[in-house]
Amino acid sequence: MTAARYRPAWDLTLDPLLSCKLCLGEFPPEEMTTLSQCQCIFCTQCLKQYVELLIRDGLEPNVSCPDSACPKQGRLQEDEIECMVAAESLQRYKRLQFEREVLLDPCRTWCPSSSCQAVCRLPEAEPPGSQPARCPLCRLDFCSLCRAAWHPGRACRDRDRDRDRDPERPPGNSEASPIKRCPKCQVFIQRDEGCAQMMCKNCKHAFCWFCLESLDDDFLLIHYDKGPCRNKLGHSRASVIWHRTQVVGIFAGFGLLLLVASPLLLLATPFVLCCKCKCSKRDDDPLPT
Known part of the structure; x- marks a missing residue:
């Protein structure tokens, strides 16, 4: 992100600065970009980094407006993307679009x-x-x-x-x-190497590569302890145990935090209510004449 520019409030000779919704900095109008479809305004540098990140990760062939609360849910037009990213990123973007077209055809x-x-x-x-x-x-x-x-x-x-x-x-x-369809959205997925726990980039569905069974709720990967996929995860037993220890530790930490915080909240409740009562009584007191 580029550093925001500031100037004294008394300097009225230049155009007013515009605020970027991504970095919250203020920039002159010539350093801002307005999306033609939804009219949302961002600084050009932030918008460029956002577009290149989406294209690099291949999250979606259509680049949506970075503002999650965009009222029109706008998308960047192809000419806007062409003027913003490097030639390599543009080539990858067009390839993602073509793959999506073939998938839906x-x-x-x-x-x-x-x-x-x-x-x-x-x-x-x-x-x-x-x-x-x-x-x-x-x-x-x-x-x-x-x-x-x-x-x-x-x-x-x-x-x-x-x-x-x-x-x-x-x-x-x-x-x-080496090529299979995602069991949820039917997108073609290629697996060259790695573990058998797969996640579709298109719909974020987690599944087993061998039997295509869903792993969305299997945080501990119990699926690979029995059945036809036993010991086919692709990781050592020690690595699986360490993964489960981390997951259990996270849940145990949240549980312990909740257990410790609950009595404190119960003890603090009377004081909070008392403060509210005092504040309401003060508001209800008549003004002195």
Whole structure:
């Protein structure tokens, strides 16, 4: 954030300073930017850092107004972003937009091959169902519904059941596949390495990579203590124990703080009420004549 500029109140020769809602500093109008859609005003430097941070983290393809209380819930236009960020950030922003467009387009999808980044056009069918699709780049034939290798005359669930029975089958959309859909918002997620606890950047849903079961409420990661995903978290046992100790310590700390503060609040209640009574009596006393 840039340092705010101040000048004496008696200096009336210049234009008045404007306040930035992000850094709360005051700047001359030439150092401020007004969003065309919602007319919210921010200093140019703060707005630039905000836009570059969103693009770098890939949180959303559309950059919303930084003011959480914006009455119009405005968004930055593409020409405003182009004038604000570096060429590398702009290229990443356009790529995020394109990925979002492909995701929402029922007639397009990404090639299921992890080594191919081509966009494939899906055949139109009414009602939508399993249809053969071919990647124009790597010539891979795959199913438009489950994105596994094309399986004519067989349902997608039948192939999944056969794959579970025969672990030696080639991995298509199986547990070993590096690309899967988020079980909540259906966004494609690629996992190169790391632990099996995944969090979707699009909807913030936490889930297990292997079985896609929700981990939103599993703070202690008990899911990996039993069942088919046992010991598949990808961390050592000591690391898991340390994680659980930290989580339990945080909850215990809040509980202890509440336990200590409760008696003090009960003891302070009569004094607070007494002070209020005295104040009300003083307000009700007639003025001396």
